[in-house]
Amino acid sequence: MINFLKKNKIIVIAVVAYxxxxxVSPDIFIKALQQNGSFLLEMLEVLPPVLVISSLIxxxxxxxxxxxxxxxxxxxxxKLLSLLIGAxxxxxxxxGFPVTKTxxxxxxxxxxxxIILSAxxxxxxxxxxVETSFLGSTFANxxxxxxxxxxILLGYVMQRLVKKEDVPVSEIEAEVEKIYxxxxxxxxxxxGYNGCHEFAQAVVKGEVQMEGCKxxxxxx
Amino acid sequence: xLLREQLKTIIIGSTNRKSTEEEDMTTIILIAGALGFLVxxxxxxxxxxxxxxxxxxxxxxxxxxxxxxxxxxxxxxLALVPPEMIKNVMGSANEQMSIxxxxxxxxxxxxxxxxxxxxSKSLLDAGAALTAIxxxxxxxxxxxxxxxxxxxxxxxxxxxIYRNLFSFFAAIFIALIMGVIL
Numbered sequence: 087m088i089n090f091l092k093k094n095k096i097i098v099i100a101v102v103a104y105x106x107x108x109x110v111s112p113d114i115f116i117k118a119l120q121q122n123g124s125f126l127l128e129m130l131e132v133l134p135p136v137l138v139i140s141s142l143i144x145x146x147x148x149x150x151x152x153x154x155x156x157x158x159x160x161x162x163x164x165k166l167l168s169l170l171i172g173a174x175x176x177x178x179x180x181x182g183f184p185v186t187k188t189x190x191x192x193x194x195x196x197x198x199x200x201i202i203l204s205a206x207x208x209x210x211x212x213x214x215x216v217e218t219s220f221l222g223s224t225f226a227n228x229x230x231x232x233x234x235x236x237x238i239l240l241g242y243v244m245q246r247l248v249k250k251e252d253v254p255v256s257e258i259e260a261e262v263e264k265i266y267x268x269x270x271x272x273x274x275x276x277x278g279y280n281g282c283h284e285f286a287q288a289v290v291k292g293e294v295q296m297e298g299c300k301x302x303x304x305x306x
Numbered sequence: 307x308l309l310r311e312q313l314k315t316i317i318i319g320s321t322n323r324k325s326t327e328e329e330d331m332t333t334i335i336l337i338a339g340a341l342g343f344l345v346x347x348x349x350x351x352x353x354x355x356x357x358x359x360x361x362x363x364x365x366x367x368x369x370x371x372x373x374x375x376x377x378x379x380x381x382x383x384l385a386l387v388p389p390e391m392i393k394n395v396m397g398s399a400n401e402q403m404s405i406x407x408x409x410x411x412x413x414x415x416x417x418x419x420x421x422x423x424x425x426s427k428s429l430l431d432a433g434a435a436l437t438a439i440x441x442x443x444x445x446x447x448x449x450x451x452x453x454x455x456x457x458x459x460x461x462x463x464x465x466x467i468y469r470n471l472f473s474f475f476a477a478i479f480i481a482l483i484m485g486v487i488l
Contacts, residue, residue, distance in 0.1 A: 094371055
């Protein structure tokens, strides 16, 4: 019970807060519910497709590709591409977390992850159009022109400050590590993969069974 | 499309969504893209697709409860602090104070664009400082006090604190420069 409360802290707080509001002011309660409805609708539109894309990237795109495009050595091209991904994304920033985490797990640098997330939040093509129509193009242009260099700078600073070890390991990666631990770690390549770590990843992806490891089979 | 609009009308209670047509477009492209990728994956390799589904389910379950909680709390906050109130504090004569309030409100909440931009417009018309509005808009989207728990779950405490802190200062800085330029 305590564990359940701890794990679902926020939703429990939310339920309690709504109950209090209902008693104190039913008007505000209904207003909050309506607002919540539109938020949840937006989430249900955006989150599932984003998660599907993240998972498909996990399964299909090889780490080397991500490392090359978004890794530490991807340079200015990686940064521009990160900006573009963010700019053409849909949905609020929380939808960006699973995607960027997937890219990060596959070798994208901290800096580029920050650029994607920040661009996802601020540098949006549809939002720009709305902003121009309401606040004028001078306002919107100035804000965007100032924000983009700041986002790149933010990427640099974050890259310096946050190390890969500071970011928690995802469940999939933990699974890979668990399988890797059971392997002989001799990197013989007899299984057809480049080393034991790649083989462990392939097992998690469902490409191959544990029996695919020749060394393990011969030991039995 | 029609169904979507009707659903929104029922849930939100109004069809004041004209300003987000462009936003809707990206959402549709996103959904189409995900479906396309999924179909391609299914044709290419059923096993891998199954694995992808397993991962999707895991990610969804991991985040959805928390997101619902966060969104509920923001909705409540917005119901308690209506736009008129935001207008009052941000439209104050003291520019520093209105920058402060603008960034503070922007930091705490996520306000959908279709509320934020009209609100900014009316603030501007009411005589609020331009800098305050810029600070409000930038923190609104980039700094997420509300989404902090979700971000932390994915990227850890250090990453989350640093990113939000720096984004906050960047937003204020951008706002100040805009105040000088415009």
